Amino acid sequence: MSATKAAFVLVHGGWHNHSAWDKVTPILEANGFAALTIDLPGAGVNAISPTSLGLRPFDHAAFVAERSPSADITQAERTQAVVALVKEAASLSDSRVILLGHSAGGMTISAVAEQVPGLLLAVVYLSGFLVPNGMPLLAMLQHESMSSALSPRLFVGNPGIIGATRIDAGSTDEAYRSLLKASFYADVSESEFEHAASQLHHDESNRRPGPIGDYTGKIWDSATALYPLHARSRDSVDRSGSYDCDG
Amino acid sequence: MIATVDGTIGGKTTTHTLESSHSPFLSQPANLSKILIDICVQSLAEQSVEAL
Numbered sequence: 001m002s003a004t005k006a007a008f009v010l011v012h013g014g015w016h017n018h019s020a021w022d023k024v025t026p027i028l029e030a031n032g033f034a035a036l037t038i039d040l041p042g043a044g045v046n047a048i049s050p051t052s053l054g055l056r057p058f059d060h061a062a063f064v065a066e067r068s069p070s071a072d073i074t075q076a077e078r079t080q081a082v083v084a085l086v087k088e089a090a091s092l093s094d095s096r097v098i099l100l101g102h103s104a105g106g107m108t109i110s111a112v113a114e115q116v117p118g119l120l121l122a123v124v125y126l127s128g129f130l131v132p133n134g135m136p137l138l139a140m141l142q143h144e145s146m147s148s149a150l151s152p153r154l155f156v157g158n159p160g161i162i163g164a165t166r167i168d169a170g171s172t173d174e175a176y177r178s179l180l181k182a183s184f185y186a187d188v189s190e191s192e193f194e195h196a197a198s199q200l201h202h203d204e205s206n207r208r209p210g211p212i213g214d215y216t217g218k219i220w221d222s223a224t225a226l227y228p229l230h231a232r233s234r235d236s237v238d239r240s241g242s243y244d245c246d247g
Numbered sequence: 248m249i250a251t252v253d254g255t256i257g258g259k260t261t262t263h264t265l266e267s268s269h270s271p272f273l274s275q276p277a278n279l280s281k282i283l284i285d286i287c288v289q290s291l292a293e294q295s296v297e298a299l
Contacts, residue, residue, distance in 0.1 A: 006287050023276035024283075031284055096294070098287050103269065121290040124283065127269055186268035196273060 006096040006121060007034035007089035011082055013103025013128075014204045015167055017044030020102065020196075034092045038085050040108065041077045042070040047201035053170070063168070064157035071163025073205040079111040086112060090119040100124040104204065107131060107140070138165060138206040150183040164203035261286075 008028055010021045018037035025035040039045050048069035052062040089097045097119050101109035106128025113123050129140055154167045185193045263282050265271050271279045
């Protein structure tokens with residue numbers, strides 16, 4: 001099989017999964033590119049919901065206090081999963097891979113780029129976290145530059161205790177669902193929002209980067225170009241930079 | 248913040264802007280894909296120049 005022009009590896013953001021790219025991959029493929037997606041550890045098919053979600057009647061206090069089943073997932077695991085996908089993409093494209101991370105996925109692609117810079121044509125941060133070396137997700141979400149972001153108001157429970165940043169993705173509370181839509185999907189239709197929300201998982205692990213995925217800054221020294229792609233919301237504060245992320 | 252990061256790493260970033268929510272892959276998949284393809288084409292061109 002001949003190699004494609006280039007291959008995209010698309011990494012979803014927090015609480016999302018590979019289905020985020022369902023409208024994009026057909027377009028890229030129709031233009032002759034390969035487009036590979038993934039469910040990161042703890043996401044999509046790999047997600048494990050808190051057991052308290054299954055209790056009836058629903059016990060909100062138990063839900064916000066339960067330790068996350070995803071608490072032990074590390075950045076290193078996320079990094080290695082994407083490194084493997086990049087290598088697969090490279091085999092399809094003569095090592096011409098565009099690596100994209102949405103939102104919190106930006107943290108993973110930085111770590112991946114350090115592992116395999118020679119396989120990458122470019123690294124793209126789609127409203128992605130382009131963070132200082134070693135900063136974990138929880139610290140990023142609590143950073144002052146996120147003070148006007150909507151998504152932190154979605155968080156339930158104490159992330160330091162439950163080991164994850166948790167959202168109530170299946171909430172039927174009208175105000176909460178309105179906030180969820182405003183945070184992530186302000187300009188999509190109600191039906192698309194309902195579908196997208198149904199795909200979300202609840203927990204994002206707070207584990208710090210491990211020995212692999214610890215940002216050394218090597219990527220900055222490589223020839224790989226960086227493309228922050230700033231999705232600027234019309235109805236939320238423009239944080240004017242790569243920290244403009246809501247998840 | 249992009250400017251700060253860009254200054255730190257020596258001007259290696261190129262910023263594209265899309266007027267959308269946080270999820271343009273849902274609301275503007277065609278526009279997002281066009282930007283991605285443009286990035287790819289530009290990167291391939293730069294790679295070709297470097298190879299000369």
